[in-house]
Amino acid sequence: MILKNPSEEQADLDILVDLKHKKRIAILGSPGAGKTTFAKKLSELTHLPIYHIDDVNWMEQWKMIPPENLNKEIFEIANRSEWIIDGNYSQAAFDIRIARADLIIMLDYSTLTCLYQAIKRAIQQWFGQKELLPEKIKASKKKYRPGFKLSFALFRYIWNFQRDSRPMVLEKLSVCSVPVLIFNNSRDAEKFLANADI
Numbered sequence: 001m002i003l004k005n006p007s008e009e010q011a012d013l014d015i016l017v018d019l020k021h022k023k024r025i026a027i028l029g030s031p032g033a034g035k036t037t038f039a040k041k042l043s044e045l046t047h048l049p050i051y052h053i054d055d056v057n058w059m060e061q062w063k064m065i066p067p068e069n070l071n072k073e074i075f076e077i078a079n080r081s082e083w084i085i086d087g088n089y090s091q092a093a094f095d096i097r098i099a100r101a102d103l104i105i106m107l108d109y110s111t112l113t114c115l116y117q118a119i120k121r122a123i124q125q126w127f128g129q130k131e132l133l134p135e136k137i138k139a140s141k142k143k144y145r146p147g148f149k150l151s152f153a154l155f156r157y158i159w160n161f162q163r164d165s166r167p168m169v170l171e172k173l174s175v176c177s178v179p180v181l182i183f184n185n186s187r188d189a190e191k192f193l194a195n196a197d198i
Helices: 006-016 035-046 053-057 067-078 094-100 111-126 135-139 148-164 166-173 186-195
Strands: 002-004 024-029 050-052 083-086 103-107 180-183
Touching: 024 035, 024 094, 035 050, 035 083, 035 103, 035 186, 050 053, 053 067, 067 083, 067 094, 094 166, 103 166, 111 148, 148 166, 180 186
Parallel strands: 002 180, 024 083, 024 103, 050 083, 103 180
Antiparallel strands: none
């Protein structure tokens, strides 16, 4: 069952989403939606181990792991008994993540919101805020600032996300047998965290 703007359906939400009994939570959405930040807060509430797909995908100097290796590593994580996995990445064991999850949360924010947050993050990275970087890049003493070409490709992906990626995600979510929460803004997402019964 998909609940859109779930704060408006609090009675249904309380019945369907008992976080105390959720052990595998998938967090989806466009880059720039704030999936990593949301996942960290949810992990603090639930004490579930958290896995950021960006941390698996990005190696030193902004080199990407081969797609088959990324798929294999996320597949192995998804088959564990407990996790929060954040990231869209259709090539990263997407179907198994959705199949194994017992709760799916999508941050379905506007293109402008995601672009603004992604540009803000890129500027912060350029000015040396390493805590915003994927783990392997953060730990490296080599190049850690994303290049212009990489940043532009990310911004273009976000610009086209609503047209190119979102329909596929929503189609797959429409046939899920577990609760799917779709938040259209950060206010409702934060309200969900604040009201969560753990």
